Amino acid sequence: MYPTVAEVLALPVLRHGRPHVVAGAAGLDRRVRWVHVAEVIDIAHLLKGGELVLTTGVALPDDEAELAKYLDSLASVGVAGLVVELVRHWSDALPAGMTEAADRCGLPLVTLSRETRFVAVTETVNGLIVDAQVDELREAERVHQTFTALTVSGAEPDVVLREVARITDQPVVLETLSHEVLAYDTAGSDPAELLAAWPRRSAQVQLGERTGYHAGAGWLVTVVGARGHDWGRLVIVCAEPPRDRHVVVAERAASALALHRLVAKDTDSLERQAHRAVLTELLSTPVPAAELVVRAAALAVPLTGRQLIGTAIRPVLTGTEPALNLATVLRELAEAAAVATRRARVSALVAVVGDTSVGALLSLSPQAKPEAVLKRLAAEVHQARGVAPSIVAVGTTVDGAAEARRSLTEAGHVADAVPATPESATGFHRLEDVRLRGLLHLLANDERVTAFASRELGALLAKDATTGNRLLQALRFYCAHGGNKSAAAAAAHMSRTAYYQQLARLEQVLGVPLEDPESMLSLYVALLAHDIHTTRP
Numbered sequence: 001m002y003p004t005v006a007e008v009l010a011l012p013v014l015r016h017g018r019p020h021v022v023a024g025a026a027g028l029d030r031r032v033r034w035v036h037v038a039e040v041i042d043i044a045h046l047l048k049g050g051e052l053v054l055t056t057g058v059a060l061p062d063d064e065a066e067l068a069k070y071l072d073s074l075a076s077v078g079v080a081g082l083v084v085e086l087v088r089h090w091s092d093a094l095p096a097g098m099t100e101a102a103d104r105c106g107l108p109l110v111t112l113s114r115e116t117r118f119v120a121v122t123e124t125v126n127g128l129i130v131d132a133q134v135d136e137l138r139e140a141e142r143v144h145q146t147f148t149a150l151t152v153s154g155a156e157p158d159v160v161l162r163e164v165a166r167i168t169d170q171p172v173v174l175e176t177l178s179h180e181v182l183a184y185d186t187a188g189s190d191p192a193e194l195l196a197a198w199p200r201r202s203a204q205v206q207l208g209e210r211t212g213y214h215a216g217a218g219w220l221v222t223v224v225g226a227r228g229h230d231w232g233r234l235v236i237v238c239a240e241p242p243r244d245r246h247v248v249v250a251e252r253a254a255s256a257l258a259l260h261r262l263v264a265k266d267t268d269s270l271e272r273q274a275h276r277a278v279l280t281e282l283l284s285t286p287v288p289a290a291e292l293v294v295r296a297a298a299l300a301v302p303l304t305g306r307q308l309i310g311t312a313i314r315p316v317l318t319g320t321e322p323a324l325n326l327a328t329v330l331r332e333l334a335e336a337a338a339v340a341t342r343r344a345r346v347s348a349l350v351a352v353v354g355d356t357s358v359g360a361l362l363s364l365s366p367q368a369k370p371e372a373v374l375k376r377l378a379a380e381v382h383q384a385r386g387v388a389p390s391i392v393a394v395g396t397t398v399d400g401a402a403e404a405r406r407s408l409t410e411a412g413h414v415a416d417a418v419p420a421t422p423e424s425a426t427g428f429h430r431l432e433d434v435r436l437r438g439l440l441h442l443l444a445n446d447e448r449v450t451a452f453a454s455r456e457l458g459a460l461l462a463k464d465a466t467t468g469n470r471l472l473q474a475l476r477f478y479c480a481h482g483g484n485k486s487a488a489a490a491a492a493h494m495s496r497t498a499y500y501q502q503l504a505r506l507e508q509v510l511g512v513p514l515e516d517p518e519s520m521l522s523l524y525v526a527l528l529a530h531d532i533h534t535t536r537p
Contacts, residue, residue, distance in 0.1 A: 002033055002050070002129060003128060003129070005029070005030050006029065007032075008032050008125055009110065013117075013120050014083075014112075016114065017113070017115070019111070020111050020113065021109070021110050022093075022102075023098070023102035023107075024102040024106055027080075032051075032052045032125065033080070033129070034051050034126060035122045035125040036054070037055070037122060038054075038055055039055055039058055039059040041061065041070050044074055044076065044077050047079060049077050050079075051080060052082075053074065053081070053082050054118045054121060054122070056084075056089065057084050057085065057086075057090055058088050058089050060089065064097025065097065067095055067098045068097045068101040071098060071101035072105060074107060075105035075106070075107045081109070082102070082109050082110070084111050085111075086111050087114075087115050093111075094111060136244065136245055140244075140248055143167065143248055143249055143252060144248075144252065146167070147160075147252035147253060151260075154260060154263060154264070155256065156260070157182065157273075158185070160260070161174060162185050164234075164253045165186075167249050168242075168249055169187060170237055170238045170246075171184070171186050171187045171189050171237040172184065172187070172234065172253075173195075173237070174234055174257065175232055176231065176271065179198065180274075181198055181274065182270040183273075191294065191295070192290055192291055196294060198297070199300050205221060207221055210222060211251055218239045218240075219235050219236070219237055220235070220236040220238055220242045221234070221250075222234050222251055222253075224257050224258050226259065231261070232257070232270075236249075236250055269335065271338070272331075272350070273351070275349045275350055276351030276352060277295075278295055278299065278301075278349055279349050279353055279361060282361065282401070283359075285405070286405065287402060288303075288401045288402065288404070293401050296401075301349050301363045302363055303363065306364060306399070307366060307397050308361060308362065308363055308364075308398050308399065308403065309361070309362040309370060309395060310359070310395035310396075310407030310408030311359070311377075312360075312394075312411040312412045312415035313337055313357060313381060313392050313415070314358075314390060314393070314415040314420075315333055315357075315387075315388035315390050315391075316422065316425045327352075329388055330356075330358060331352060333358050333387050333388065334352050336386070337358050337384075338350040339380075339384065340377060340380035340384060341380075344373065344376045344377040344380050346364065346377060347362070348360050349363075353412075361407075362377070374394055375428070377392075389425035390425055391418045391420070391424050392429065393411045393414035393415035393418060393428065393430075394428050394430055395407035395408060395409070395411035395430075410431055413431070413438060413442055414430060414434055415429075416532075417438040418434060418437075436525070440525070440532055444529070450533060456523055457527070457530055460472055460506070469505070471502060471509065472527075473492070474492065474502040474503065475523060475527065476527055477492045479523060479524040483520055485499065
């Protein structure tokens with residue numbers, strides 16, 4: 001908003017006087033808040049700082065010690081610079097004491113070799129400053145209107161950050177108090193450069209106020225939170241001290257973000273949204289981009305030089321619970337899983353992935369023992385309070401971001417294949433644990449598998465549908481107990497005589513002997529395929 005001393009000296013009204021910087025050139029970038037004409041030596045106590053003082057020097061002494069004190073007093077109150085006209089008192093040069101004092105204080109000292117109309121200088125420069133102040137007020141009003149509209153409409157964080165980047169033309173980052181990046185807008189810059197080593201860099205930027213500028217980092221930082229509960233920081237990356245309008249932008253944006261978090265109770269937290277964005281891209285991209293690896297690292301989950309394990313957590317809902325919203329169940333499970341990873345001291349991306357499960361990508365150090373970590377994590381998940389019993393499935397341990405997709409996909413297949421029973425909601429499951437059921441899950445969409453199941457069980461399903469019998473259930477018990485009729489009857493809670501009669505009707509309907517090993521195998525495979533097909537979302 002305010003011009004620098006150098007910019008003021010470049011104006012035609014001052015160039016007419018042939019300005020020459022005789023000392024203190026290092027301070028030419030100082031901002032000029034006002035132009036003031038003062039002929040008396042005892043003027044410093046009447047100034048507020050930021051003034052460019054104009055003088056003819058007629059009332060200044062010739063004593064160099066007194067002149068040095070005069071320069072020191074101006075510098076002590078923050079004067080932007082001193083301009084002396086060499087016409088009435090001094091004609092060729094200023095006393096050496098003045099120039100030495102100006103250099104010592106870093107105060108720009110400028111001479112004018114031609115008579116200059118000071119009133120024209122003050123009118124021109126002060127007019128420019130007032131016009132800039134009016135423009136700044138207008139911009140501040142536009143900022144107020146913009147962020148009021150965003151707040152009222154409940155704009156998502158990425159929309160808020162996009163407006164911040166547009167208004168300031170600077171990159172902006174929203175992070176947690178533990179320095180994990182939740183959202184960002186690069187304002188056209190390189191995202192890899194913006195987010196590189198973000199947690200470490202951010203941890204070094206500490207301010208003692210809610211909003212402030214850290215000159216070393218070149219960051220304008222404001223705390224985000226509401227009702228005394230701070231949860232994040234908004235960072236605008238700007239190499240130079242920000243304009244007042246940009247400070248207003250940061251604070252209004254922080255307010256909009258805090259209010260959005262308060263009202264968005266039925267949506268994922270910002271942490272889960274940020275994690276889901278990275279997980280979704282990992283699952284959909286065969287070769288992850290370098291930016292994705294940097295984004296994960298900015299979430300404190302490094303993907304390079306680590307052991308990576310895909311994990312899927314699926315709630316076990318038996319249908320006997322009170323009416324539950326699956327989206328709510330998954331959201332609560334994702335938050336519980338995130339807490340479990342922290343308690344197990346595991347870096348991980350955790351979020352709801354798809355419609356039925358929570359996905360997680362664990363990032364372990366090369367020295368970590370995956371088996372011990374998985375046991376600890378599964379125990380934390382199963383012990384979490386207030387969430388549904390869950391199946392924890394894991395994929396193969398891989399050693400790079402390029403392989404993360406395979407591990408995540410494998411974990412998802414395992415989670416789908418494990419039977420949704422209370423017994424399954426213990427420990428964790430791998431691909432080798434699901435065996436034939438896992439293979440059939442992989443082939444569930446193959447029409448040939450569906451046709452096979454229909455051929456094997458079609459007559460039985462039709463019979464149950466017309467008579468109301470439970471022959472299919474009787475077959476399930478028979479296959480589950482490996483053809484042991486007594487054990488199957490006990491599991492079905494039936495007398496052996498009644499159960500044997502059901503098996504006889506089964507053989508009659510199907511037209512195959514149940515005791516034949518190949519018949520039982522085919523029927524069991526068909527049963528698994530049928531169950532998978534009817535239970536898939």
